[in-house]
Amino acid sequence: MTINTAYGLNMDLIEKKFAWKKEQAQGREESLFAVFEQNLSEQEKQLLQFLYAYMPLHDLADYEGAFFLQHIREVLQVQADMPWGSHIPDEIFVNYVLPYRVNNENIDHSRSVIYEELAERVRHLSMADAILETNYWCHERATYIGTDIRTVSPITIMRTALGRCGEQSTLTVTALRSIGIPARQCYTPRWAHCDSNHAWVEAWADGKWHFLGACEPEPVLDEGWFRLPAKRAMLVHTRVFADYNGPEEVTTTHPWYTEINLLAHYAAVKPIHIYTIDEAGNPVVAEVQFQLYNSAEFYPLTSLMTDDQGRASLTTGYGDLFIHAYTSSLWGTAFINTNTSSELTLVLKSHNTPAYAEHNTTHTNPNILIEEWKMTPPVAPIIDSGVKVDESTAHEHMQRIKAGTAIRTAFEQTFIDHTQAGQYAEEWQLPRHRVWNILQTAKGNGEEIAAFLSECTLAERELGLRVLESLRPKDLTDTFRSVLHDHVEGVISLDEASHIYSSDWDQYVLCPRIHFEMLTPYRKYFANQWDTEQQQAFRSNPMQLAAVLEQEITVNNDIDRYTGMATPAAAHQLGVTDSVSRDIVFVAAARSLGIAARLEPLNAIPQYQLQGTWHSVLWKQDQSTREDTVLAPTNGQIQFVRATDASEVIAEYQHNFTVAIFENGIYRTLDIPYGEKEVYQQPYDVLAGDYRLTTGTRLEDGSVLGTFAYFKVQPEQQIEVELLFRTEQQQIPVLLDTLPESLQQYMYSLQPEDDNKDQKEGSILAWLEPEREPTKHLLRELAELRAELELWEGHIQLSIADEQEYGAVILDPLPSQSQVAIDPQYQLLDQWSECLPSLGGDQLPVVIVVDAQHKVRYCLQGYKLGTGKELLRIVNGMNAETHQAKS
Template identity: 25%
Template sequence: MKRIFKILFFFSLIFLFISNFSIESKKKELLKESEKYNIKDWAKFIIENSEDVDILNFNKDNFIFNLLSIKNNLEKVEWKDKIDDSLLFYYVIPLRVSQEPVENFYRVYGDTIFELVKDLSMRDAVLKINEWCFSKMEYKPTEPYDQNATTTIKRGFGRCEEMMILFIKALRSVGIPAREAYTPYWPFTNSNHAWCELWIDGKWYFLGGGEPGDLNNTWFKDQVKRTGIVLSPVFGKGEKGYDLLNVSKNYFKPVKLKILSEDSTIVSVSVFNFAGLLPIVLDTLKDSITFELGKNSYFIFGYKNGKMDYRIVDLFSDTSVTLEVKKDFVKDTSFFLKVSNVVKDNNESFYKPNFDSLNIVRKKNFERLEFSGKSGDSLFDTILKNSRGNYEKILSFYERIDCSKKEILKIFLKNFAPKDLVFLDTTNLYNELKSLKYQLDGIDDSIIENYLISQRIYYEPISFYRYQLSKNFKKFKDVDDEKTFEKVYRWVEKNIKDESSDNFYKTIKTPLETFILKKGSELERYILVVAILRSLNIPAKLNYDIKMISYFGKDGWKYKSFGNTENKKKLIFLKFFENGKNISKEKEIYEDFSIERFKNHPDIIEPEIAENCDSFIKVETDYDKYYLIYGFRDDIGSSFVSLKNIIGDTINIFLDSLKIFSLTQKKSLKSFKNFEKLSKYKDVRDKRKMLIFLDLNNEESISTLLINKDFIKSFEGFIYIFTNKDDKVFDLFNKENISVFKISKDDLKSFDVNILPTIIVIEENITLFWIEGLNLNLKNMIKY
C-alpha cells in the first residue's frame, strides 16, 4: 500500500503542475540542465523545432540522457570525424523519427548497440545493426497509430514504419546519420511503404528496417522504381520546423510535371489506391508549380473558391498541364491510370546474412516475450498474452491490488488494443481504476464497453486521464446528461484554443496534454470533450468522420460539432450489379469502392456503414457533395477507374461495361510448363488451381499473403503454396483445398519463378493469370 500512497502523492504534484505549467519555463529548465552535460547546442536545436506537446513530455531521461548517450557513443566510433554539423543536427540527434510516442530508447539501448559495432567500419556497423533489429522483431500489420521503438522490441513485431523507426533509432544511437523514406501510396497496388535511408562515407543508401540485406538490395528495390514519388521528412529544416524532401532520384529517374493555373489554386496529384483517388502530392501554386514524379498516369485536380478542374495525365516524359478552375463538380467519367512495368534489378549482393543463426536468436528473444503461464482466469490470461513483453509489469500490478480492483482491472484492460497493452505504464493505473465508473441502468452493454470503459478515443497515444479530468470537471456533472454535455462542450469551446499544426512530426495530443496546454486542433478538442464526458460517466464518442462528437443520453445518441449546430444526415443505398445479378454483398468499402468529397483535393471519407445486406449497402453520411469511386487493375497494376456522382438516395452500379480480363495485357501472360515438377508434391491435374510462391523472410510476400488471405481461402479450386520456411501464418489457411510445401531456393528457380511473391492461376493446364511482386488486391484482379 505504501507504493499506492506514493502514487497518490505523485498525482497531487501533477495536479499542481497542470495549473502552473509554462512552456517557456520548461524550455529554460531543459536548456539549463543541458549545459551541465555540454550539449546545450543540441538541446537548443531540438527545443526550437519541437512541438509544445513534446516539450511538455521531455524530461531528464528521455531528453538530456538520450542526447548524452548519442554524444558519448559518437565520440568513440571511428566515423566520428565524418559527421559534419548538417548531418549531425538533421539526421543524428533528432529524438523523433515519425509520429511515435516520446521514449528513452537511446539511454536504454545505446550501450548495447555500441558494443555490437565498436570495432566495425561504418558499412559493417549498418549491416550488423540491421541484424540486431531483425533479431528483435518481425513484420506484422498492426493498428494504424505508430508504436515507438521500445514497444516494438517488447512486442516483437511491427508494420513497416515501426520497423523503420527502430532501425533508424538504432543507427542514430551510434552516430550513423539516418532518415525515413516513404512512398505515400503505391500506384500499382493498395497500401504504401516506409523504409530507412542511411549515410555512409558521403552517400545515401537504403535498407528495410529489420530486413537484413546488402545496401540498396531490398525486396522493394524493383517496386519502388514504379512508384509516384519517394519523400523523406527532415526534422528542424525549414520555416515549419521540418522539410519534406523529394528523394525520388535515389531510386529512379523522375520526369517533370508542370501545372499551371490561377494563383492560390490548390493542386493535387492522385493515384488509385484503396479503391479511391489518394493524393501523393498537394500544394498551393503561384502561377505554376513543378513536381518530379515517377512514370505513371495520374489524376490531377485543382480547386479554388469552390470551383474545380481535373486532368488525366500520362506522365511518361516531361509534361505541362493547365487547369481552369471553373467547374462546379466533376461529371461522371471513367479513365485508365497506367503504371510502369517491372524492371528487375539483378545487382549482385556481396553481403549474405546467416538467417539460420539469426532466426535462432530471434526465436529465443520472442520466447522471452510470451506469457506461457496460467493465472486461473482465462480473460486475464488473454490480456497477459496480448501484453507480450509487458506482461510481467501488468501481472505484478494485478498481484498487488485487492480482489475488487482485480475485477475492474480486467474489465478495463479487456478493451485495450494489444499495442496499447504492450505500451502501458502501470505507474498511474491505480487512480485511473478508482475513477472508472461503468454501472448504468438501461444502457446496452456494448455502448458501455465501447464508449465508456474504453480508454482510447481515436489514434492518440494511450493515456490515463479520468482521475484528473473527473476532479477538474466534477462540478459540471448534472442529473441531466444534456446539461452536463453542454457545460463541458462550452468550456472546451471557450478555454481550449483552436490551433492546428501541419508539422510532420506532430502526434495527436492526449486529452490531458490538450487540457494542460490549453490549445489543440478541432480533433484534439473533440477528443478532450469525449474524455471529460467518459470521466463523468457519460458514454461518448467521435463521429465516423471525426468532425463531430456524440454522447449517449436518455433519448439515445446526440451529436454536436464546433461552429455547427445542425446535424443533418442522409442515407445512401449502393447496389452493385454484374451480368444482371445483384452482387452487393460481395463488395467492401476501400477494397471495391470508396466515397470521396472533392474539397481542396480528393478526400476519401470514412462513412458509417449502417447496413451491408445481400441486395444493398446502406451508408450514412452528412449532407454534402460526394462521389463514388470504384475500379480494378490489370496484371501489372494499371487501373480502370470509374467516378460517379452520388445523386439521390439510391445508386446503381453496373459492372458489365468492361470485363476484368479485357484490361489484362495478354502479351505479358506467361505459360507455366512445369507440371511435371509439381507432380512430386501432389497431383495437380485438377480443373482449376492457384500456385503461390513465397519468400517469408521479406515483407513483400508476407503482406501479399496476409492482406489477401480471405480471398485466397475463398478461391474455388485447389491452392498450392510453396515457401522457403514453415510459419504459423499457415494456420490461417487450415482448409482442405490448400496445401503448403516447404522448398528450397533452387526448387523455386526450377519452376521459372524469379520474383517473389509469384501467383499463378491455371485451368486445364492453361495459364490464365500470372503476377509477380507485391500485390494487395488480388480480389479485383482474379475473376471468372
C-alpha cells in the same frame, strides 16, 4: 544573422521560432523550460533551442524538458565516443542524428537502450559495415506484421518482436542514430501499381546515402525486395524537422518541417508543371495536391503552393496523376499522364459550383454525374538480380538470417503461454479463454498486463478485464499498469447516479481508447478539474462541458504534420493543440465524468449521448472557419445500390470503392470500416453536402478502371447511389503450352494418390521467403480468401528453402488444400525458370498457376499486393473453361 560555427545553425531564425513555441507552451512552462536554468554549455543551449523550435505541439504537451536535455547530452556523448562521429558534416548531424523523433511514433528512451546493446557490436566496423550489422540486429528484434496506423515506439517493437514497415523503419533509423550514424525513414506515400504503401531506410556512410530494408538484412547496401517496385513509384520522400537547405528537391516547405523528394534515387523521373487560373484566365495562388489512386481513394502524395504566376512543379515518375487544386473559394481537378505531358493548366471554379452542375448526364437521377477514367502506373521494370555477392558471402548471410530468426523466436517463447494464462485465470477467478486472449495479444507486455490484473482487488478485476477487452490489440502491447489503474479507478469512483444510460457503456464510457493517441492516465485529472456541482451540470448538458473546454483550449492546425496525437490530459494542460486533439480532450473529459462520448464513426465529429440519442458538439471556433452559416450539422442518408451488371463484383470499402464529402475545396473520405462488405444492407447516416463516390477495378498490369459518381445529399433525405464497377475482359493466357516431362511428373506428385486425375483442377505453386514482407502479404491474402479458394479443388503448394522456415508458414488460416514443401536452394524453381522466360533474378515470392492440362496460365515474380485476388480470378476462370468444355 547569428550562426553557430559548430553546427551552422541560423540562430536568429531558431530563436524566433523558439520564442513563439515558448509562448504557446505557457501552460507547461516549468515542465518544459526550467532546464534552461541549469548550467548548460552554449552548444547544449543552442541544440535544445533547435529541438524546441521545430517540435510538434503534441511533444510540447506530452514530454518534459529534462527528457530533451538528456537526449542532447547522450547524442553528444555518442558523437564523441563512436569512431565516425567526428567525420559527419554538421548539417547531416543536426538533421539526421540529433532528432529524437523519426516520424509520428511514441517517444521513449529507446536510443540509450539500443546503444547499450549495439555500440560494442559495431564500434570496430566501417560505417557501411556498421549499417549492415545494425540491420542484422534489427532483424533479431522484429519481423513484419500488418497493424493499425498508430506508430508504436521502438522499445514496444522490441518488446513484441513485431511491427509494420513504418514501425520497423522507425526502429532501424532509431538504432542507427543511437550509434551516431545518420539515418532517415523514406517511403512512397502510396504505390502506383498496387494498393498500400511502404517505408524503408536510408543511411549515410562516408559521404553517400544508401538504402536498406528495415529489419530485412541484405549482405550489401543498396539492395532490398522493394528495389524493383520502387522503380514504379511516383514519389519517394522523407521528412526533416527543420528549415532544410540540402541538395534534394523540396516537395513541402512548412515553417516547422520540410519534406524532400528522393524519387530520383530509385526511378526514372521527369519534372511536371501545374498552372492554376480562374475562369477569367488570371493566375491563382492555390494549393495543388498531386494525387494517386490507392485503396479506392485519391491520396495526396504531396501538396505544393503555386507561385504568383499560378505555377507549381514536381519531379515525379512516368505514370498518371490526379491533380486537385484549391483555394479558400475555388477548386478544380484534372488527370495528367506524365508519359505524354509535362504541363497542365487547371481552371478553378467556385466551391459553390457542384461537380455535377455543369454537365449533362443520362443518369436516372439528374443530380448524379458519372465520370469514367483510367489510371496507369509506370511500366513494370525488367526483373534482375541486383547486386551480386560471392558464394561465401551469400552463405554467411543466410546463416545469419537463420541465427537472427532463432534469437527472435527464442525471445517470443518467453511470452506468457497458454498454461501460465490458465494459472493466472484460476488465481484471479476470471474466465480462462478471456484471460488467454488478452495475454497472448499483449505478447512481450503480457507480464505488465498480468501485474495490473494481479494488483486489482477482487471487486475491480472483472472491470479491469473489461477495460482490457475494450482496447485495440496494439494497445495491449504498450499500455502500462499505471494507465490501466487510472481508468479502472476513475470509473469506480463515479457516483452511481452519474452513470448516464448508454447501450454501449463499455465502448463509450469505460474504454480509454478514443482515436489513435497514445493511451495515458486522464480520468483522475479531469475529475479533479471541476467541482461536483459543475460535473453534474455537465452530465445534464454536455454542451456546457464543450463550452468550458473551448474557453480553455486554443486550436492551431498549422503546426503539426499529424493531428490527433496529443494525449488528452497533456493537451488540456498545455492549452493549445490541433482540432482533432481538442475533440479527443472533449471525449476523454466526458467519459471521465460518466458521459457516453465518441468520435462519430464516419466523420470523426465529437459526440455525446443524452437520453439514448447521439448529439454532435458544435465548436464556435470551427464555425468561424466555415463558409456557410449552418448552426448545427444536418444529416441525410446514402443508400448504396447494387448495379444490375455488377452482381459478380463484391463491394469492399477501401478495396474497390470509397465515398468522400466535399469540404473547403477538397474531398474527405468517410471512415466507413475498412473492408466492409455489407454495404447494401442499410443506409448510411452522413452529413448533408456534396459527395464523390469512387470505384476502381485494379487490372493485372496495375492500371485501374474507375468511375466517379458526383451527387448531393440533402438534409433529412435519402439518395440511392449505384456502385458501378467497370470491368475488362481479361483472358487467361497460356504462358507455356507443354511442360517438360520432369515437371509434369512433379505436378502429378502433388496430387494425393486417391484423387481422380481427370477431376484435378490444377495447382498454385509459390516459392516463399517467410522472413520477408512480400511473402507475409501473400500468405495473409491467401488466408483472407480461404473460403473462396476452398471452392476450387486444385492444390496449393508453398515451397520454402529450408526446414527451419516451417514454423513461419502457419497452415491453419490458409486454404485447406495448402501444403508446405522444401525446395533446397530453390533448385526446382531454377527448373521452372528455364522454361518460363519471364522469370529472372532472385526476387521472391514466385507464384505459378498450372491448369489440369499442365499448361502454365499465370506467373508472377516479386512484390504485388492483390495477388490473392488475381489467383482467385485465374482459378475461377480455369473452372469456367473446364465446365464450358464439358458442356
